[in-house]
């Protein structure tokens with residue numbers, strides 16, 4: 001798989017999939033959306049009954065149902081390290097839960113306050129503290145408290161969206177824009193600089209030039225306005241991808257993992273075909 005990276009930030013990426021096919025581009029998109037493993041909170045235990053803090057008794061109640069709090073905790077992006085963790089059912093512990101397949105967090109707060117994702121304290125490795133610390137979970141009034149133990153395990157978005165690492169994964173055919181050189185200095189043709197909604201064109205030495213072809217959305221405004229002096233076509237062998245992550249993995253980790261998964265699947269298919 002031939003990939004040219006255009007932009008790779010912590011949580012955002014842009015790249016070109018080269019010399020490929022629409023089927024492969026879609027396979028890559030779907031793999032990024034639903035097959036990338038990540039950690040997410042899957043089990044939440046609530047302490048019931050009074051909670052004593054400094055001789056004051058707090059009630060373990062909140063304005064939200066426990067189910068809603070559990071769901072909100074599930075959606076908090078949990079840092080994922082493939083070196084440290086594996087799927088629980090493939091773990092050496094046999095699925096019982098151990099430091100190689102689970103992360104335990106405790107959440108211990110008394111009101112009045114807003115409980116935030118940053119209040120989740122990882123038991124053990126402090127590097128596993130969540131990166132987005134300002135996601136509100138629940139608001140407590142005076143006399144209310146929560147004492148929660150939450151367990152994160154690895155999963156994929158095939159089972160639940162809380163295990164989805166990549167978001168807004170989209171691609172388009174790479175725009176190919178050609179300008180008729182004989183008409184490039186025509187005032188009507190130069191007019192497309194202002195007409196183009198994506199600001200793809202510029203003027204150089206009195207002639208129309210393509211400044212930023214990747215921004216083109218193939219809307220054909222330029223083609224229609226210039227009677228074909230400018231033509232635009234989508235290249236169905238090269239694809240411009242953009243995507244974001246939720247922060248549990250970096251954009252580079254998501255792309256690397258997606259390519260790894262697709263290569264493994266291709267190898268497996270080839271083996272099966274060979275054995276027929």
Ligand SMILES: [Zn+2]
Pocket residue numbers: 088091092093094095096097098099100101102
């Ligand atoms: Zn384990």
